[in-house]
Amino acid sequence: MFPTDSVSLASIPTSFLVGIGLIIITIAAIYQLVLYPFYLSPLRALPGPALGPNLLIGRFGDILNGEAGIPQREWVKNHGKAIRVVGPIGIQRVIFSGAESLQRILVTNWISNPRPGFMRDTLGLVAGYGLLTVTGDRHKQMRKAMNPAFSISNLTAQTDMYYDAIDNLLSILNTRVEKAQGGQGSVEIMYEWMSKVTLDIICLTGLGYEADSLRNPHNELAQAYEELISLQTGRNLAQLIVILSIPGMSAFLGSRFAWRRRKLLAKIPLLSRAAILVDAMHRIKAVSASILREKMKEAEHLGNNEDTAAKKDIMSLLVQARMADLKSHKSVGGGMGPAPYTMSDTEMMDQVLTFLGAGHETTASGLAWTLWLLAQDPVSQQRLRDEITPFLEASSDGLRKVRLGYRELKDLVWLDCVIQESLRLYPPVPMTFRQAATTDHVDGVVIPKGTLYYIPIRVVNTLKDIWGEDAEEFNPLRWLPENNFRQVPSTLTFLAGPHACIGKTMAIIEMKAVIAALIANFEFSPSYQGQKAIPTAAVTMKPKDGMPLLVNKVVK
Ligand code: HEM
Numbered sequence: 001m002f003p004t005d006s007v008s009l010a011s012i013p014t015s016f017l018v019g020i021g022l023i024i025i026t027i028a029a030i031y032q033l034v035l036y037p038f039y040l041s042p043l044r045a046l047p048g049p050a051l052g053p054n055l056l057i058g059r060f061g062d063i064l065n066g067e068a069g070i071p072q073r074e075w076v077k078n079h080g081k082a083i084r085v086v087g088p089i090g091i092q093r094v095i096f097s098g099a100e101s102l103q104r105i106l107v108t109n110w111i112s113n114p115r116p117g118f119m120r121d122t123l124g125l126v127a128g129y130g131l132l133t134v135t136g137d138r139h140k141q142m143r144k145a146m147n148p149a150f151s152i153s154n155l156t157a158q159t160d161m162y163y164d165a166i167d168n169l170l171s172i173l174n175t176r177v178e179k180a181q182g183g184q185g186s187v188e189i190m191y192e193w194m195s196k197v198t199l200d201i202i203c204l205t206g207l208g209y210e211a212d213s214l215r216n217p218h219n220e221l222a223q224a225y226e227e228l229i230s231l232q233t234g235r236n237l238a239q240l241i242v243i244l245s246i247p248g249m250s251a252f253l254g255s256r257f258a259w260r261r262r263k264l265l266a267k268i269p270l271l272s273r274a275a276i277l278v279d280a281m282h283r284i285k286a287v288s289a290s291i292l293r294e295k296m297k298e299a300e301h302l303g304n305n306e307d308t309a310a311k312k313d314i315m316s317l318l319v320q321a322r323m324a325d326l327k328s329h330k331s332v333g334g335g336m337g338p339a340p341y342t343m344s345d346t347e348m349m350d351q352v353l354t355f356l357g358a359g360h361e362t363t364a365s366g367l368a369w370t371l372w373l374l375a376q377d378p379v380s381q382q383r384l385r386d387e388i389t390p391f392l393e394a395s396s397d398g399l400r401k402v403r404l405g406y407r408e409l410k411d412l413v414w415l416d417c418v419i420q421e422s423l424r425l426y427p428p429v430p431m432t433f434r435q436a437a438t439t440d441h442v443d444g445v446v447i448p449k450g451t452l453y454y455i456p457i458r459v460v461n462t463l464k465d466i467w468g469e470d471a472e473e474f475n476p477l478r479w480l481p482e483n484n485f486r487q488v489p490s491t492l493t494f495l496a497g498p499h500a501c502i503g504k505t506m507a508i509i510e511m512k513a514v515i516a517a518l519i520a521n522f523e524f525s526p527s528y529q530g531q532k533a534i535p536t537a538a539v540t541m542k543p544k545d546g547m548p549l550l551v552n553k554v555v556k
Pocket residue numbers: 115131132143354355356358359360362363366427428429432433492493494495498499500501502503504506507508
């Protein structure tokens with residue numbers, strides 16, 4: 001008898017199979033960590049920081065442990081405006097910081113350089129599947145439908161909606177400062193207050209909903225957002241990043257199936273933070289859905305009468321636009337012909353959730369950093385107070401009321417200089433990513449399909465060849481009209497191109513309204529000697545310590 005050729009798998013010793021498996025994994029690891037990045041990648045000719053010391057994580061450790069955008073700034077200083085950074089697990093990122101390369105990636109070829117899938121999945125999970133998650137024609141269609149909500153006329157009408165929340169903030173801070181012992185002022189964790197005031201404003205302007213998180217910390221939406229924010233620090237964030245990088249995980253976590261099993265998920269150590277995320281998002285969606293239902297009912301019963309049309313919050317505008325589109329379609333063609341693009345209920349809700357997510361913490365961070373910079377620079381702070389003083393209104397509660405409208409906020413020169421400079425130096429979104437969907441040539445470099453671009457917002461905002469030797473310092477004077485920087489489209493704070501921030505003007509006007517009111521009433525200074533700013537390395541660059549500042553009342 002001869003042995004047969006077909007040997008059954010079961011007859012092969014397990015140790016042999018394990019050995020083969022280990023050899024395959026080792027070869028794959030050597031290819032991914034050494035062969036490809038060192039010897040084969042077309043990107044290997046690009047300069048950049050050395051690949052080591054630990055090949056498995058590459059430079060990822062510097063990024064995680066450093067301040068947002070700062071390791072990258074050092075690499076750009078040392079290696080130039082087109083560099084390669086490797087890690088973790090051999091993943092290559094390319095950082096272009098020259099104007100022409102960024103123009104090509106973000107503007108000219110924006111469709112073939114979308115946000116990477118992992119970013120869209122994560123954003124969709126935590127901020128709804130709105131503008132932040134789509135690209136190409138779908139994006140153009142959505143953006144067109146959303147633009148009217150961000151028009152100057154609507155922003156002008158909305159400015160008045162900021163002041164209830166701002167007045168609440170003033171009165172709370174005033175009470176706390178007056179109660180502070182010894183009349184020495186009160187140390188306040190300013191990021192927390194900024195987060196509450198911006199949440200109240202965006203809930204009102206986005207949903208027409210009074211969250212009043214400043215006075216009512218138990219409000220459902222406020223609590224759910226607070227839980228979401230708590231996930232973005234230290235170990236919580238690290239755990240979430242690991243979980244969300246598992247393929248299919250964000251879709252799973254966004255499902256009803258996962259929500260029903262959230263208590264079970266909470267018991268699994270690696271999924272405990274994800275369970276908090278699932279629960280918080282479900283509650284936020286439930287509140288938004290019920291607000292949308294109310295608005296739809298109201299619009300159907302009342303039609304576009306004055307009451308409904310007077311509502312300027314974004315969700316009401318979307319409901320009104322949908323009713324108007326459907327009505328005109330029926331009256332023009334009797335309902336025949338192609339239906340106009342109208343958003344479904346889910347799409348409308350996703351958009352508004354996106355605005356709540358994208359517009360809340362970013363603006364809060366921008367405000368906290370502005371207060372920090374003013375606390376360091378009493379001269380600029382006083383100059384701002386002097387600029388606002390002529391607009392103060394008489395008030396009986398000991399506060400200095402200031403209710404500036406859109407036009408006035410836009411025209412106050414020093415206020416604008418301060419806000420522009422703060423957003424340049426501490427951009428609330430310090431970086432973002434894009435991914436090459438096709439092989440491309442950028443700045444003479446062949447970029448293979450799939451390459452990740454790190455878009456270095458904070459780096460570009462502080463390049464010395466654009467901003468001068470004091471590029472890394474706070475100098476609002478550079479924005480005065482007699483200086484020329486206004487003509488240079490050189491900050492990337494709100495990005496550029498078709499995906500540039502739709503809420504830019506809204507955010508700037510809102511920041512101006514809050515800062516003007518605060519500076520008119522209070523003096524801000526560091527809370528202890530030698531205090532340093534500690535920005536996190538997270539996607540939204542927040543102060544790690546919540547930004548404690550000493551707050552005193554302005555002496556009249
Ligand atoms: C200081 C405050 C803000 C900053 C620094 C900021 C920054 C940014 C940046 C950098 C992007 C581009 C992200 C990317 O493509 O990867 C972006 C996009 C976006 N932002 Fe903002 N943002 C702010 C406030 C707001 C506000 C108030 C809203 C809305 C109410 C908003 C809504 C959006 C939306 C919807 C997008 C996606 C735009 C698109 O892809 O078409 N943002 N923002």
